Amino acid sequence: MSQTSDKNALPDIGVVASDAITLDKEVIIGDALMRQLRGQSPIVQDPVLQQYIQDLGNRLVLHANNTNFPFEFFIINNNAINAFAFFGGHVGMHTGLIARADSESEIASVLAHEIAHVTQRHIARRIQAQSRTSPLAIASLIGGILLAIADPQAGIAAIQASSAAQAQFGINYTRSNEQEADRVGISLLSRAGFDPRGADSFFSKLAAASRLVSKPPERLLTHPLTENRIADARARLVSLPKRNLPPSLSFHLAKTRILARYSFNEDYSLDYFENAYTKGSGIYNEAARYGYAMALLRNDKAKQAQPIIAALLKRRPNNHFYLDTMTDVLLAQEKSQDAIKLLNSKYRQSSSNVVIALNLANAYLNAGNNKQAIQVLRDYLLLDKDNYLAYQLLADAYQENGNKGLMHQSNAEFFALIGGYERAIDELQFAYNFSKNDHLTKQKIRARIQQLRNKVKSLQSL
Secondary structure (H helix, E strand, O other): OOOOOOOOOOOOOOOOOOOOOOHHHHHHHHHHHHHHHHHHOOEOOOHHHHHHHHHHHHHHHOOOOOOOOOOEEEEEOOOOOOEEEEOOOEEEEEHHHHHHOOOHHHHHHHHHHHHHHHHOOHHHHHHHHHHHHOOOHHHHHHHHHHHHHHOHHHHHHHHHHOHHHHHHHOOOOOHHHHHHHHHHHHHHHHHOOOOOHHHHHHHHHHHHHHHHOOOOOHHHHHOOOOHHHHHHHHHHHHOOOOOOOOOOHHHHHHHHHHHHHHHOOHHHHHHHHHHHOOOOOHHHHHHHHHHHHHHHHHOOOHHHHHHHHHHHHHHOOOOHHHHHHHHHHHHHOOOHHHHHHHHHHHHHHOOOOHHHHHHHHHHHHHOOOHHHHHHHHHHHHOOOOOOHHHHHHHHHHHHHOOOHHHHHHHHHHHHHHOOOHHHHHHHHHHHHHHOOOOHHHHHHHHHHHHHHHHHHHHHHOO
């Protein structure tokens, strides 16, 4: 679509910014930055929450235009009201934003806005504009990534300081970028079946939060909320159908899990949910009871939590929030075999599910059945080779099983996923030394070392 005088017209993104940074380079840079974030940011390593936010994001991406690569959605453990996107379809959301949302449509509106920043290539377009006055903009960004390979703290500082990366990590999007992301995002929200007025209610939350404190919410520092922007978005909402959606149980369980596990301290969590589940009804009561069970578990009262979570699980036997928490409750009471029995039937039905697979592997580990844990994890990693929690569990299983060589290989994959390429190569060298006369394994390790070295070289050649 060519740009016209119509304010709702969108740019021809097929050619936008192509002379500044190609889509292939976006993918490479995005992958490098994601590895760095895994190593340096408090990304929530919670399979249940990760599955929820990825599923929610995928529901939106399914209806988006110009999706040039798979999107990865993740959650940062940070109380700020914020979300962000960067190269290669990576979208992060802070726990604080989910904790303050009241509906799934509200957080979906934020994800849709960030997806729009990616599909409209706003970061690349910003770099294109900056590169006209600063030819070193892209070089500064890449230099920061490379520096992070050797010195992560210096690397992230270099990235945040570089003019190219400021568009990504720190400074404001332009007004036109924000209005365009609002238009594209709100339309996407509606097409995906959410209530588009979730965007308006979230705007109201941001405005209210800004009035209550001297420093604006973090999201307003990178995504300015001007009166014109709000008026433009609300005008667009008039033409879209209002959807009176029932409350989403998955959303309320995700929000409850964040409050119980990440936002509240142990004592307050127990008091809060004990009070909450005596008052609410329907889904709100169910989520509060789930929160109370989690609060009991966090306060070392697994025996008291078990009947509560068991009742919830009886009502919804395939709910992954409940299955995950019941596993934790059983393991806390050293009932590993009960956890394995609970999960095995689910695993036979859905061996590729991250929540089922990682919980079952963990239960096997707790039971001392390292061989079964290794089998479950190896099978899962064939499907999800970037799951660094699975590699951590696998390394533990190999260590318990006395297989030092495979332990070091698993550690190597973990370090590669957090951008620690030199550390990964060191682990592979250790694995090589444990391989003795196994020439096939040695050959595979040498090949993997060369792959990692080539990865570093590919970044240097950008």
